[in-house]
Amino acid sequence: MSQHPKPPVNWLAAIVLLSTPIAALIAIPWYAMNHDFSTSAWVLMVVYLYMNGLGITAGYHRLWAHKAYDAHWSVQIVLMLWGTAAIQNSILNWASGHRVHHRFVDDVDKDPYSAKRGFWFSHIGWMLRDYPSGQLDYSNSPDLLKNKIVMFQHKYYLPLVLLMNIAVPMLVGYAIGDFWGGVLLVGLLRLVLSHHFTFFINSLAHMWGNRPYTDENTARDNFWLALLTYGEGYHNFHHIFQYDYRNGVKWWQFDPTKWLIFALSCVGLTRNLKRIPNFTIRKAQLMMQFKRAQEQLEQKQRLLPNVDIEALKQRIAQEYDAFVLTMNEWGKLKEEWYNEKKEAVMQKWEDAAFKTRFNEIEYRLKMQSKRMQLLMQQMVQPIPA
Numbered sequence: 001m002s003q004h005p006k007p008p009v010n011w012l013a014a015i016v017l018l019s020t021p022i023a024a025l026i027a028i029p030w031y032a033m034n035h036d037f038s039t040s041a042w043v044l045m046v047v048y049l050y051m052n053g054l055g056i057t058a059g060y061h062r063l064w065a066h067k068a069y070d071a072h073w074s075v076q077i078v079l080m081l082w083g084t085a086a087i088q089n090s091i092l093n094w095a096s097g098h099r100v101h102h103r104f105v106d107d108v109d110k111d112p113y114s115a116k117r118g119f120w121f122s123h124i125g126w127m128l129r130d131y132p133s134g135q136l137d138y139s140n141s142p143d144l145l146k147n148k149i150v151m152f153q154h155k156y157y158l159p160l161v162l163l164m165n166i167a168v169p170m171l172v173g174y175a176i177g178d179f180w181g182g183v184l185l186v187g188l189l190r191l192v193l194s195h196h197f198t199f200f201i202n203s204l205a206h207m208w209g210n211r212p213y214t215d216e217n218t219a220r221d222n223f224w225l226a227l228l229t230y231g232e233g234y235h236n237f238h239h240i241f242q243y244d245y246r247n248g249v250k251w252w253q254f255d256p257t258k259w260l261i262f263a264l265s266c267v268g269l270t271r272n273l274k275r276i277p278n279f280t281i282r283k284a285q286l287m288m289q290f291k292r293a294q295e296q297l298e299q300k301q302r303l304l305p306n307v308d309i310e311a312l313k314q315r316i317a318q319e320y321d322a323f324v325l326t327m328n329e330w331g332k333l334k335e336e337w338y339n340e341k342k343e344a345v346m347q348k349w350e351d352a353a354f355k356t357r358f359n360e361i362e363y364r365l366k367m368q369s370k371r372m373q374l375l376m377q378q379m380v381q382p383i384p385a
């Protein structure tokens, strides 16, 4: 990164992003000292927070930036409104910038929120000044320029922001008989929490956690962050397979955004949910395991030159051979399947037979991944001399 004079301050962003937490820190305790907030205001604060979060994760991120699924126009309008309430710029600006983030991830000059520039920059700093890396260029978003809902929001962004952040909280407050609870909790506190929880995806999710699928970039998988970020804490998976509608790819991983998209697909409101094939995911995972095992071996050899690690080396080599064999078999099976498909419409039973064979190979990878895990656990134990 070049150390030129600092770019000019983006005053609008700076005022919104810095004044709201300060106002919340002063106004909320001050009000609470003299009055009580109602339970309904607290509950609705959490509900509205979740709506905003999902507007960003299911809408801005997975639908518009990554096209990981298609959504009915009614779903798009709801996600657009929820996302607008989060005040994170228009869908067009956000999604276009996010595509640049994926394309140039970690590049200090091109990634708009490169984690290599530190926590503060990737969390919030990148929005406070007009950095060259944040320059807008819609050439990567022709699809969004054609989307009527996206363009409507872009055009009427300010009135929509005021509607969702001032009018709605006031109405909520009025409706529950706790006007200031509506304004201060549902309006102000919700906005500040919503900001920082989602900003964690750009900062902490690139710094804290594991890298089970790739170490080509800084993105991490982190369960604790997934809890705060509506499921987007599984960021290592997301950066390698960005078109998958899931971030927490395993069924048990906490990803409410994925659950929402899937639930809507059951009633026909979302379609074409993109899933990376299990085989491809396992392959990435195993390749990382082999890489780690290799690194461990080298480290052991360096630190304990007198210890015999031939047995370990051999086991890893055997596993690797088995892996290559499975890959070849998979390639062949796929070819066979394509040829059959080309020749004639396959009989149902034939299709099922192929499915079983594909599943078998997939299962083999799963077992191998488990064995590698055990092997790695053994490797971190000291080797008896």
Ligand SMILES: [Zn+2]
Pocket: 101, 201, 202, 206, 219, 235, 239
């Ligand atoms: Zn990222």
Ligand SMILES: [Zn+2]
Pocket: 061, 065, 066, 098, 102, 238, 242
């Ligand atoms: Zn993304």
